[in-house]
């Protein structure tokens with residue numbers, strides 16, 4: 001037995017033990033999935049989305065609609081700090097980006113939460129989503145924006161004009177030199193009306209981004 005075999009055997013054993021103690025669960029329904037990221041029934045029945053939407057001049061797409069198990073999974077991530085689904089979400093988003101935006105972006109970035117929210121929550125869910133979708137591409141997401149105002153959450157505002165007004169001017173560019181002339185893939189968890197994504201894209205373009213396309217884990221059906 002070579003060292004490599006020993007190593008592989010150890011890794012397999014550890015992997016097996018991890019699976020035994022922390023069995024992988026489907027992030028959408030909680031079913032035990034073995035080695036798969038997603039259970040078979042969710043693979044079949046989730047509200048898959050093949051829509052591409054335009055908000056102003058910004059293109060937005062998502063692998064899923066924000067409904068049922070998807071809504072619960074996003075809530076679990078954001079409000080219950082359940083990060084176990086991140087590799088699944090990242091893979092679904094990476095696949096979606098490869099299918100719909102192939103060759104159209106040079107770098108990946110995300111819509112940040114405010115410093116206050118970050119302190120309270122302890123993590124930035126969109127940054128984690130961006131990092132997860134970048135894993136297989138062997139790149140790191142680029143930090144391009146900070147949220148300087150802790151505005152009321154968009155989820156509490158129904159009116160489209162009010163949603164746009166609520167996010168106007170709340171994002172500021174960081175690292176402008178790092179993305180000047182680059183085409184950016186902008187990541188967020190949910191797209192409702194696209195007001196937030198649209199404002200971020202506006203700020204990024206005015207700071208020198210060559211183009212911005214947006215990808216979210218999920219989007220609200222008919223959310224305009």
Ligand SMILES: [Zn+2]
Nearest residue numbers: 026029039042
């Ligand atoms: Zn499932």
